[in-house]
Amino acid sequence: MNAPSPKPSRLRDSHVTLAHGGGGRAMRDLIEEVFTDVFLPPGSEDQARLMTGALQEPGAQLAFTTDSFVVTPLEFPGGDIGKLAVCGTVNDLAVGGAVPLWLSASFIIEEGTEIALLRRIVASMATEAAKAGVRIVTGDTKVVGRGSCDQVFITTAGVGVIAPGCDIRAEHIRPGDVAIVNGVLGDHGATILAARGDLALSTPLQSDCQPLNHLMQAVLAAAPDTRAARDATRGGLASALNEMAEAAGVTVEIEETALPLRAEVKGMCEILGLDPLYLANEGTLVVFVPEDQAEAALTAMRGTEAGRGAVVIGRAGPKGSVPAVMRTAFGGQRIVDMLVGEQLPRIC
Amino acid sequence: MNAPSPKPSRLRDSHVTLAHGGGGRAMRDLIEEVFTDVFLPPGSEDQARLMTGALQEPGAQLAFTTDSFVVTPLEFPGGDIGKLAVCGTVNDLAVGGAVPLWLSASFIIEEGTEIALLRRIVASMATEAAKAGVRIVTGDTKVVGRGSCDQVFITTAGVGVIAPGCDIRAEHIRPGDVAIVNGVLGDHGATILAARGDLALSTPLQSDCQPLNHLMQAVLAAAPDTRAARDATRGGLASALNEMAEAAGVTVEIEETALPLRAEVKGMCEILGLDPLYLANEGTLVVFVPEDQAEAALTAMRGTEAGRGAVVIGRAGPKGSVPAVMRTAFGGQRIVDMLVGEQLPRIC
Numbered sequence: 001m002n003a004p005s006p007k008p009s010r011l012r013d014s015h016v017t018l019a020h021g022g023g024g025r026a027m028r029d030l031i032e033e034v035f036t037d038v039f040l041p042p043g044s045e046d047q048a049r050l051m052t053g054a055l056q057e058p059g060a061q062l063a064f065t066t067d068s069f070v071v072t073p074l075e076f077p078g079g080d081i082g083k084l085a086v087c088g089t090v091n092d093l094a095v096g097g098a099v100p101l102w103l104s105a106s107f108i109i110e111e112g113t114e115i116a117l118l119r120r121i122v123a124s125m126a127t128e129a130a131k132a133g134v135r136i137v138t139g140d141t142k143v144v145g146r147g148s149c150d151q152v153f154i155t156t157a158g159v160g161v162i163a164p165g166c167d168i169r170a171e172h173i174r175p176g177d178v179a180i181v182n183g184v185l186g187d188h189g190a191t192i193l194a195a196r197g198d199l200a201l202s203t204p205l206q207s208d209c210q211p212l213n214h215l216m217q218a219v220l221a222a223a224p225d226t227r228a229a230r231d232a233t234r235g236g237l238a239s240a241l242n243e244m245a246e247a248a249g250v251t252v253e254i255e256e257t258a259l260p261l262r263a264e265v266k267g268m269c270e271i272l273g274l275d276p277l278y279l280a281n282e283g284t285l286v287v288f289v290p291e292d293q294a295e296a297a298l299t300a301m302r303g304t305e306a307g308r309g310a311v312v313i314g315r316a317g318p319k320g321s322v323p324a325v326m327r328t329a330f331g332g333q334r335i336v337d338m339l340v341g342e343q344l345p346r347i348c
Numbered sequence: 349m350n351a352p353s354p355k356p357s358r359l360r361d362s363h364v365t366l367a368h369g370g371g372g373r374a375m376r377d378l379i380e381e382v383f384t385d386v387f388l389p390p391g392s393e394d395q396a397r398l399m400t401g402a403l404q405e406p407g408a409q410l411a412f413t414t415d416s417f418v419v420t421p422l423e424f425p426g427g428d429i430g431k432l433a434v435c436g437t438v439n440d441l442a443v444g445g446a447v448p449l450w451l452s453a454s455f456i457i458e459e460g461t462e463i464a465l466l467r468r469i470v471a472s473m474a475t476e477a478a479k480a481g482v483r484i485v486t487g488d489t490k491v492v493g494r495g496s497c498d499q500v501f502i503t504t505a506g507v508g509v510i511a512p513g514c515d516i517r518a519e520h521i522r523p524g525d526v527a528i529v530n531g532v533l534g535d536h537g538a539t540i541l542a543a544r545g546d547l548a549l550s551t552p553l554q555s556d557c558q559p560l561n562h563l564m565q566a567v568l569a570a571a572p573d574t575r576a577a578r579d580a581t582r583g584g585l586a587s588a589l590n591e592m593a594e595a596a597g598v599t600v601e602i603e604e605t606a607l608p609l610r611a612e613v614k615g616m617c618e619i620l621g622l623d624p625l626y627l628a629n630e631g632t633l634v635v636f637v638p639e640d641q642a643e644a645a646l647t648a649m650r651g652t653e654a655g656r657g658a659v660v661i662g663r664a665g666p667k668g669s670v671p672a673v674m675r676t677a678f679g680g681q682r683i684v685d686m687l688v689g690e691q692l693p694r695i696c
Binding site: 055235 | 366367369370371372373374375376395396397398399403404406408409410411412413414415416417418440441443444446450452453454455456485486487488489490491492493495496497498501503505507510581582583584587626628686687688692693694695
């Protein structure tokens with residue numbers, strides 16, 4: 001993660017042209033100057049060659065995951081597509097119990113995209129990778145004609161290592177386990193909605209987009225029997241809880257009054273008829289721990305930057321007729337179903 | 349790599365809708381039925397957890413690479429975007445000396461894309477992965493609105509293992525080393541060009557798209573001092589030779605009469621004013637070996653399916669004024685420069 005090179009620019013264009021995707025000198029100049037000079041040590045090959053002691057410990061496992069990012073707008077309060085692409089893949093690895101190590105980053109770029117915009121996105125990726133302690137080690141760039149994609153799409157893949165003996169997964173959740181979230185819900189979804197500008201909403205909201213790996217490691221250290229974690233991205237908390245409860249064969253009951261929601265998000269949901277349980281998050285996870293380790297997990301989470309707002313939101317119980325229910329503020333009970341259709345396209 | 353599930357379809361649509369990207373039930377149905385039922389063993393998690401003995405050997409290295417694929421048309425003689433996405437990443441790993449093991453596959457899909465088309469692409473990926481002996485272990489799906497991408501883009505990332513002591517890279521090429529290609533040049537580029545239909549060309553050409561990992565392992569076994577290999581994709585053989593020669597500080601001289609070219613490709617290049625040295629290949633590599641191992645390397649390559657047409661095309665010499673030159677059929681010499689602009693967009 002070096003700062004952008006101070007060398008004179010070899011790029012003669014201010015916008016991306018089809019030649020920048022052609023495999024020749026123009027492409028090499030773009031890739032070197034905009035991407036590899038920021039991400040990679042000098043002299044890196046196309047293919048990264050890597051190793052770390054942790055991966056060679058007996059019983060260690062390699063974790064591997066990928067996500068494509070198509071968010072619109074590309075830049076929004078609290079982040080941009082680059083930050084999202086790094087945090088999204090870091091978090092996918094982290095909630096599986098892995099320590100994220102290396103990322104790949106592949107760009108599909110529309111002809112005519114501003115190179116200055118690419119530089120901002122790349123700088124944001126480098127910043128976030130440094131924060132998470134991961135390295136972007138390999139990548140690719142494709143350019144498509146005007147109208148064949150919408151500015152910039154990024155796909156990251158990530159490799160991490162799961163320590164010997166660490167095995168957290170949704171199937172391990174048991175009745176009695178406590179569900180904790182690390183902070184407020186729905187900020188990312190609400191921010192993107194407002195940033196689209198269609199609604200003439202002015203809010204101080206920012207995306208919650210952030211890496212969760214340090215938080216996850218703190219939880220695993222403090223609550224060694226942590227069952228499972230999931231980041232509540234597309235589909236929101238409701239979809240994460242449904243998937244986990246289905247995999248575990250339990251019913252999760254959450255308390256409406258316990259859900260951490262900003263007044264702005266609540267208000268926006270009321271005006272627009274949205275349910276905050278389905279709003280996407282990009283730096284919010286739900287973790288299930290055994291009851292007797294819940295206090296330790298909470299304390300550990302609150303000691304990390306991403307977990308200051310950690311609260312218990314509910315617990316797992318025996319399998320009922322549906323995977324997830326919510327006890328409402330009025331004492332009633334309502335089914336928390338999975339999102340069926342589409343609440344907001346291109347949220348991430 | 350199971351055959352597509354014979355279960356009754358849960359998909360009520362014949363075309364992809366925005367709901368299929370929304371993070372809810374529709375997305376889960378699409379992903380399970382079209383993607384994971386084909387690629388993954390039942391019960392797989394979002395994040396793959398993997399290990400293999402080869403990765404834990406002292407001195408082993410992990411290889412990691414990624415590529416996005418935006419080829420148009422999506423289906424062409426000899427392959428489709430799915431085959432390309434598997435072979436491209438397998439080959440990136442292979443030419444670095446790695447044994448490819450695991451791939452990720454991430455799809456960006458335009459609203460309105462036919463689900464039957466997706467199924468064909470996925471089946472093609474499964475077939476090619478089986479042929480290469482790799483597993484597609486994790487993935488992602490995003491859906492964007494009509495006009496925000498062109499049908500389907502695929503990004504694959506790949507993880508492989510480089511055996512202890514194996515260190516092939518362009519810097520190792522020395523004067524005297526022999527350059528071998530595994531087969532005819534330019535078939536992929538020429539096929540895509542013809543398949544676009546703008547030229548009303550009718551040819552029997554097929555893309556050379558194929559996995560090269562078995563071939564590379566055969567070369568490494570037969571010629572243990574193999575210096576470097578590169579697949580001649582975007583930018584063609586000319587760009588691969590330039591990059592390798594520059595990295596090594598040598599000048600490579602190739603023989604025009606030695607270049608394996610189909611009559612159809614030659615003819616198309618003559619008609620259209622294209623240079624076959626810059627046409628993209630998706631199953632063709634150039635490998636540099638020490639002179640005394642060239643015969644063994646050739647024989648080993650010819651014993652593999654992808655290397656039957658292997659021939660020597662030239663050799664490295666001391667660094668001259670340019671990285672690559674070609675001795676022409678008439679005995680003259682011409683500079684083989686890197687491609688400067690764009691010969692054909694969206695070739696891969």
